[in-house]
Amino acid sequence: MSWRVLRLEGVGKDFDRADGGVAQVLRDVTLTVERGAFFTLLGPSGCGKSTLLNIVAGFEGATTGGVSLDDSPVTGPGTDRTVIFQDVSNALFPWMNARENVEFGPKMARLGARARQELSEKYLRLVGLDADGGKFPFELSGGMKQRIQIARALANDPDILLMDEPFAALDAITKKHLQVEFRKIWNETGKTIFYITHDIFEALLLSTHLAVMTAGPEAGIKEIFQIDLEEPRTPSNPDFAALYSRVESLIDEEVQRMRAR
Template sequence: MSSLKRAQDEGLHTIQIEGLRKTYGSASPGDLHYIIKDVNLVVRSGEFFILLGPSGCGKSTLLNMIAGFVAKSGGKLTVGDAEVQRPGRDRAVVFQQADSSLFPWLTVRGNVEFGLRMGGMRKAERREVSDRYLGLVGLAGHGGKFPKELSGGMKQRVQLARVLAGDPAILLMDEPFGALDAMTRRTMQKELVRIWRETNKTVIFVTHDIQEALLLGQRIGIMSRGPSSNIAHIYDNPLPYPRDVAAPGFGELYNAIQGHFEEEEGEVDRL
């Protein structure tokens, strides 16, 4: 691929956010209540970006605005040159609870192929695509099972395979491992990094767990406490993959980010 073509492709899926705002309620002009206010961010194509912050700070709201599920109240939000106004095939969301997104009456393969079937893809092609992504997420041989027969981690793998089968450029992940036990969660973190590196998708991953953020992300955007939350600071994470909590530099980064939240907490207490 030429450098010009690569630059064009990267620009096509770059997410640019300028002065983004979201208000709520029926507040009168001059007395607006903001969920998020003046968010500025650029996420590069192919990047693994983390949105990190405490519960209630607007992380999921921002993610849903990027997905096109929630309309902005002001500011600019674009993917490439296109303003985000509605959901699009270039963006797909992986939710925390796989149970609510999988169809219990369909098999694993049926769930993965659902969007492809609705799009008119022929059966043989659907089978080829589902085989590929079931293998990619470690579920080869499980296509005939139903969701009720799967563990929580396996259900999340099915959800991820279904999303990947639609070939979106951007994965928006809203605390997808939050409901899993610690061992399964670590396994899924490793699997996600492997899949991201193999597919070169852009990933925006929401979490409130500093350790998870450091294990996964190339950059970590710290969201301030709500209301009127914004991205207060962005940390670069240069640690090489695969990552381990015992690796040199991990503890230093962890302490820096933890210190950020402790300082913010102290400022709140002084008000």
């Protein structure tokens, strides 16, 4: 499917709470993500980032407003979007080896054995695990499982990867490796990425666009940055450092506001 922009327009979300009340989570979120962009959401814990990602995924409906690809409304999950979860322990099928996990989507799409094998070889190589295709999830480290999850997502050839804190559960060194690798993968595949992180450094390293959210309830967009830092991006660059402090202070403001309530 060819489209140019993913559009969120006036998106609001209320949840019915277990106590009979209503949680007013999101209010009037409007933003556009150009095809090929690496768009990142940052914001205080509990503000509604995952909720917004779930709405884009089509897992949740918006209470007001909506999501569209150009002029086609998103009404549910679709093969044009794939979600990558933070929790790698449950993301892979434990009874399938790494290769079978990667080939699962193509198999569901009724691709033949030969075509599936080509895809799994290609994407296992891309994530640096071409020698580990025969291993089962219990034989893989957290970082390896996350790489397999990424390979599996790419093998489905979605237009958009929706990633909710994908590297948050990994140790610092593995995380750093995967950040660098994932930026290369994004470069090579040209996928559109909708990404959530709490890590400002990661956001500045990876993204083309960064949206800082306000604290909930009724969270919205506080500010959107287009990031065109000199490559390779490094925190020793004064522009990087300045943008880091700017974003950090915006988030601090929101955390203070939340605490003051």
